[in-house]
Amino acid sequence: MIDLMRKSVYAALGLAVMTREKVEESARKIASDAKMSEAEGKKFVDELVKKSEETKASIEKMVNERVDSALKKVNICTQEELKSLEKRVSKLENDCESRDKK
Template identity: 45%
Template sequence: MIDLIKKTLLTGVGLAVMTKDKVEELGRDLADQAKLGESEGREFVDNLMKQSENARGEFETRVNALVKKAVDGLNLAPKDELTKLQARVAELEAELKRHDESATHAG
């Protein structure tokens, strides 16, 4: 019974990073240890799968928020700004080249 409690507690922590197969395997193991009937066991595994999906979604949301916070803290230029700057540099280079060519031909 202690193993069942330990696994249940660890399940809440690890559900987000477990594969679907591992969650199903854990659910079957826990259902067997708890001596659940077939329909109860299936319901338990299904519930565990739903909890896993929810935990994965919450985990992903938290990771995305942390990554965004870290990137924002680096004060990096967003990709669209970088693209605009690259286009502006190319435009200025072309303008400078035209200016140099006209100065060369005029002199």
């Protein structure tokens, strides 16, 4: 059971790193080898491409969450936080320049 789950995860990861064209190509080959009808083959290709895109999105989300978590643990600011600080500094500089001109 664990081996089957492991193989499924590896297959999903494999699909996630493949380009759309490669997924379609692989799905067409599998459909042809399985002697599916044209309609069945098209449905299979569409499902595999959809699953591939869903898996990519899921993995990307998970990686982003893990990176964000790691950044917080090591206390490194994010790009968003840096931009916010830059805006605040610019505003303060402008305010000071305005007061100095008076």
